[in-house]
Amino acid sequence: MTRTIVVANQKGGVGKTTSVANLGAALSLLGHQVLLIDLDPQAALTASFGIDPYSISTGTPQLLMRDRFPLSRSLVPVGPGRRIGLMPASLSLAAAEVQIAFLPDRTTRLQQALQRNLVPFDYILIDTPPSLGLLTLNGLVAAREVLIPVQCHYLAMRGVRGLIETIWRVKRKLNPDLSLLGLFATMYDPYSRHSVEVIAELRSVFKTKVFNVIIPENVRFAEVPVAGKTLVEYMPEHEGARAYWQLAEVIASHG
Numbered sequence: 250m251t252r253t254i255v256v257a258n259q260k261g262g263v264g265k266t267t268s269v270a271n272l273g274a275a276l277s278l279l280g281h282q283v284l285l286i287d288l289d290p291q292a293a294l295t296a297s298f299g300i301d302p303y304s305i306s307t308g309t310p311q312l313l314m315r316d317r318f319p320l321s322r323s324l325v326p327v328g329p330g331r332r333i334g335l336m337p338a339s340l341s342l343a344a345a346e347v348q349i350a351f352l353p354d355r356t357t358r359l360q361q362a363l364q365r366n367l368v369p370f371d372y373i374l375i376d377t378p379p380s381l382g383l384l385t386l387n388g389l390v391a392a393r394e395v396l397i398p399v400q401c402h403y404l405a406m407r408g409v410r411g412l413i414e415t416i417w418r419v420k421r422k423l424n425p426d427l428s429l430l431g432l433f434a435t436m437y438d439p440y441s442r443h444s445v446e447v448i449a450e451l452r453s454v455f456k457t458k459v460f461n462v463i464i465p466e467n468v469r470f471a472e473v474p475v476a477g478k479t480l481v482e483y484m485p486e487h488e489g490a491r492a493y494w495q496l497a498e499v500i501a502s503h504g
Contacts, residue, residue, distance in 0.1 A: 253363070253373040254430060254500075255392035260408045261379030263400040264435035266293040267470050269376040271490070274328050274481040275497035281371040283328070287338035288359070288388050289378040290346070295337040298327040299477020308337040310345035313358045313387065320366040329482045334370065346383050355383060356423055360391040381415050389419045394430035396500075398464070399451060401437045401444035406451060430503065431458050433496060436466040462496045465489055 256265050256272075266289070273283045287294040288309055292302035307323040324334040349355045363373070375392060377385040389395065395416055399405055409432070420427045432455055438444045452459045465488055473483045480490045 251368065251370055251373060252394065253375070253392045254394045254396050255375040255377060255385075255388040256396045256398065257377045257385055257388060257412060258397055258399065258405075258408070259379055259381045259385070259412055260400070260405050263379075263405055264398045264464060264470075265289075265379070266297060266376055268396075268398045268433075268435065268464070268493070268496075269294055269374045270297050271479045271481045271493040272497055272500070273333055273372070273374050274479040275493050276372050276501065277328050277330075277333050278481070279497060279501060281501070282332075282334075282369065284324075284334045284336065284368055284370040284373045285327075286336045286359075286373065286375045286388075288342075288384050289338060289376055290340065290343035290384070291378065292338040292340060292342070294376045295335070295339075297474040297477075297479070298325075298335060299474075300325060300327075300335075300337055302338060302340050305337050305339035308339050308342075310339055310341045312336060312362050313342075313349055314345050317365065318362065320362065320368060328479065342384070350383055356386050356390050359387040360424075363391055381412065386419065386423075389416065389427060390424045392424075393426050394428055396430045397432040398435045399432050399447075401434050401441070401447045401466075403443070403447060406447050409451075429458055430500070431460050433460040433462055433464065435464040437463045438466050460496065460499060462492055462499060464492045464496075 256269050273285050277283045295302050311318050327333050327335045375388040377388045434448050467489050473480050
């Protein structure tokens with residue numbers, strides 16, 4: 250059975266796109282068929298794999314706006330061995346969000362598209378914009394599980410509460426199958442007392458929902474997209490790559 254996981258956090262710069270790309274690569278290398286969906290108008294996930302968002306003619310905007318649009322028409326093979334399917338975003342996704350806002354089924358457009366296409370993947374990972382708007386809502390309605398990256402910063406941690414409340418509202422009203430897979434810390438600096446305190450507070454509030462895997466802060470995460478690759482495949486022995494390997498193994502074991 251396909252596991253559909255939305256990676257969400259309304260705060261920008263917390264590592265959502267980096268996590269989707271590297272987690273997808275690690276799951277692929279573990280032998281799983283993976284689909285990545287770029288639901289962010291900034292198209293950072295698309296650009297991370299060396300694809301120019303300005304050159305995309307079809308992708309998530311068409312998937313959301315057009316009834317019966319075939320997902321296979323826009324899938325791009327990426328990742329290790331080109332074994333990951335990417336549904337790329339173009340810069341017209343922001344306009345698409347405005348257009349679907351006037352449709353009666355505006356919150357279920359992605360869910361319907363995935364149900365129509367019956368995609369043959371083990372995992373679907375959805376990258377969302379840094380907001381709790383309609384695109385993120387579509388991701389929450391289409392998914393079964395929510396994964397939340399939390400930057401090791403006090404203000405980033407405070408914003409998680411609003412996201413959790415949104416998740417429970419979506420579960421009550423739109424998607425009763427939605428559940429919180431877990432939270433994990435990103436951009437961790439072991440020499441920063443603040444980072445240590447943030448993780449302690451996260452574990453105090455969210456208990457066992459906080460994964461023991463911690464993603465370190467490292468400039469390599471920002472550098473490798475220049476090569477159109479993830480850190481997992483480009484530098485597999487790097488501590489950041491190993492952290493995403495661990496996260497992938499933990500998530501796979503939860504299934």
